[in-house]
Amino acid sequence: MSQKKQLIIPCLIFIALLLLAGCGAQQSASDRFQGYTKAWQKKDFGGMYALLSKSAKKAISKHDFVARYTKIYSGIEAGSLHTSVKPDKNKKTIVHFKGVLETAAGPVRFSESVPMIQEKHGKETNWYLKWNPSLILPGMQTGDTVSVATQPANRGEIFDRNGKPLAMNGNAARIDLVPGKLGTGAARDKTLKQVAQLLGTTTDSINQALNQGWVQADSLVPIKVISASDTSLIKKVTNLPGVYRTTIATRVYPDGKASGHLTGYVGQVTADILKAHPNAGYTANSMIGRTGLEQIYENKLRARDGAVIRILNKDGNEKKIVAQKAPKNGTDIHLTIDQKVQDTLYAQMKNDAGTAVALNPKTGDVLGLVSAPSYDPNAFVLGLSAADYQKLSENKMKPLMNRFTQASTPGSVFKALTAAIALDQKAIDPNQAIAIKGKRWQKDASWGNYYVTRLDSASKVNLASALYRSDNIYFAQTALKIGAAAFASDARKYGLGESIPFPYPMQRSTLSNDGKLGSDLLLANSGYGQGEVSVTPLEMSLIYSSFSNQGNMIQPRLLLTDAAPSYWKKQAMSAATAQLLNKDLTQVISNPAGTGHDAAITGIPLAGKTGTPEFKKKQGKSGRENGWFIAYNTKDPKLLVTILIENTQKHGGSHYVTPKVKNVFENLIK
CATH class of the missing domain: 3.10.450.100 (NTF2-like; domain 1)
Structure with missing residues (x-):
């Protein structure tokens, strides 16, 4: 290459780089x-x-x-x-x-x-x-200013089937102090001490509020929000010098603890909630459903405030409306819940840990959903102190846990389902008396030291007596006669393994951890509701609704509607099976030897089943027990009640529950 060409090429590259750099x-x-x-x-x-x-x-x-x-x-x-x-x-x-x-x-x-x-x-x-x-x-x-005017909307309210409010818009009493009217010295200290004692707070927190930078002698300094219905407390505290009441808008839950887990409560939006709902119109001052129905139906109940943004000229006169949005009230919710039923259930449950469901087995209307112990949602809305919340969260009975959404071991109440499967599979003759020796049984030596046990010792039992005596051995043997594949397949006909089509989310009920029954021992234990069986009280109630509906499982409803009832599972069992078991289940209560006989009510024929699932680390040793009882009236069926109470081992198992269910029927039907 010549020297001339060598000079031209670097020059072209240099020019190109300059052009690129400039661009x-x-x-x-x-x-x-x-x-x-x-x-x-x-x-x-x-x-x-x-x-x-x-x-x-x-x-x-x-x-x-x-x-x-x-x-x-x-x-x-x-x-x-x-x-x-x-x-x-x-x-x-x-x-x-x-x-x-x-x-x-x-x-x-x-x-x-x-x-x-x-x-x-x-x-x-x-x-x-x-x-x-x-x-x-x-x-x-230049020189213009901006004006923003908010036009508040109302949150939708929640009503029971009879129009009684379960969550409503109401007022609360805010207790305020005016520093300049508290007095001085010892008199002031005495007043603050009295205020703290009455309101359940501390003088340190009150002084902290009074020492804020914006506070003047004539300022109204908010101290605590309390229920407007607590007139006695309001009168006592406002009689003190420098103490005043201000009425403020708030959410009110008239049914308190009885419906606490059902309604849930609203609370101020947190930073995490804002992050999870970007561009949804929430602000740091918004209220949002935090738990329960308030959260589930947030989009319906939610109030969407209106606003007007105006540009004002230097004289403060309106120059232009930049944007305007009309307020939109939330939609009211009308439930199938009956507050009287809800309160009746809670009255039987409030001193125990457990849950209760009541429904109309013919319509599917859920009349009551109770979890106990409970909490007062009003306390959360008014402002629960950190100390009070800690007490709730550390309480061994777990009042913050919603038990009616949880699936658990059903025990003997599950035997009715085993019986239904066996009858439809023609695995048993309901009239055949089966000889059973003693109080324990095992299929063969492969079970080692494990035996199925029973409390009763009748030498022969048929289906009816096995139900009213609650014979574990009979139903363990029945499950083995059905076979693992047929048992698992037919259990799915009752919705086990599925989500219940119900607005309030429930855990899925399951026959076993993997949906299969991989051993004879697991199959036998499942036959009487132990093993790995886990069922929600609502699904157990829906299964029992089949006995009032010719074998059809009712579709549960929570929202009040004029629509005709429908079935979740059509012909889960045959009509003949439902009719036979309905007759047998009446003996659980009417027969003097029946495990639920102490729930018998003159003039109100009932059918049902008891259950006492055991949670023992070792067979033959004492351990924790739960008590179940499901009952429904057989004449013009309109009420089916399921109550589950935990830790009944020292109270007679299911016999602790049967009087409670009896009380519910006596209060609501008789």
């Missing part, structure tokens, strides 16, 4: 404005200010620019910003910008032609905005 350093006006909108979307007001022209920066300082955007956008609850930017076809110094800014009053729409200018800032020459206040809000000019 890379110089953005177009629209590209530059895109950078501005990206900072805007992040609310990086300082980054936005950096892209302003020199003349714009002379008109407004960085401090004022950032402060103004921050104040206005906070006030209008500015959310996401969606933008589009296009260069002008004829003038490269003009950028056309369109944007939609979400606010408390709805979307604010921008459509601006923004002049750009090339300037040298430091060592760099680039495009900068000739900014004006219309890029805060459309139509805004």
Whole structure:
């Protein structure tokens, strides 16, 4: 290669690099404005200010620019910003910008032609905005201010089937102190001590409130919110010098603890909730359903406040309405729940740990759902102290746990399902008397030291006597006659392994951990509701509804409706099987030898089944027991009640539960 060619090639490369460097350093006006909108979307007001022209920066300082955007956008609850930017076809110094800014009053729409200018800032020459206040809000000019007016909406309320409120909008009493009227010295200290004792707080926390920077001598300083119905307490505390009551709006739960787990409660939105619900219209001051029906039906119940954003001129007169959104009240919810039923169930449960379900087996209307012990949702709304919450969360009886959603071992109440499967599979003759020796039995030596045991010692039992005597051995043998595959397959006909089609989420009931019955021992134990069987009280109630519906499992309902009842599982068992078992289950209560005989009520024929699942670390040793009892009236069936109480081993197992169910029927039907 000649020396001349060697010189030309490096020169061409050098020129090309200069051209590339120049292109890379110089953005177009629209590209530059895109950078501005990206900072805007992040609310990086300082980054936005950096892209302003020199003349714009002379008109407004960085401090004022950032402060103004921050104040206005906070006030209008500015959310996401969606933008589009296009260069002008004829003038490269003009950028056309369109944007939609979400606010408390709805979307604010921008459509601006923004002049750009090339300037040298430091060592760099680039495009900068000739900014004006219309890029805060459309139509805004220097000297204008922004007004935001909120138009509150009402949250939907929750009613029982008879129109009684379970969650409603009401008032509470806020107890306030006026520092200048508390007196001085020992008199003041005495008043604060009395206030603390009456309100269940401390003088330290009261003094902390009084020592806030904004507090003046005539300020109303909020101390605690209490129930407006606690008139005695309100009178005592407001009789003290410097203590006043302010009425404030709040959510009220008239049924208190009885419906605490059912209704749940509302609470202020947290940072985590806001993060989980972006662009949903919630703000740091919003209330949201935190648990129970308040959470499940949040989208229906939720109040969506209205708002108006106005631009005012320097004289304070309205210049323009930038955005406006009408308030939208939440939708009321009417439940199938009957407060009288709910309260009757809770009265039987409140001193124990357990759960109860009541439903109409013919319509599927759920009349009561109780978890005990419970909590008062009003306490959460009014403001539960950290100490009180700690007491609830550390309580060994777990009052914060919602038990009616949980699946657990059903024990002998499951025998009715085993009997139904066996009859439909023709695995047993219900009239055949089976000889059983003694109180324990095992299939063969492969079971080692494990035996199925029973409390009764009848030498021969048929299906009816096995049900009313609750014979574990009979049903263990019956399960083996059915066979693992048929038992598992037919159990699915009753919804085991499925989610119940019900608005209130429930755990899935299961026959076993893997849905199969992999051993004879597991199969035998499953026959009488032990092994790995786990069922919710609601699903057990739905299974028992089959006996009132010719073998069809009713579809449960929680929302009040005029629609005709429907079935969740059609012909889960045959009509003949349902009729036979309905007759046999009446003997559990009517027969003097029946395990549920102490629930018999003159004039109200009942059918049902007891159950006492055991949780023992070793067979033959004492251990924890739960007590179940399911009962329904057989004449014009309209009430089916399931009660489960934990830790009944020292109270007679299911015999601790049968009188409670009896009391429910006597109070509600007789």
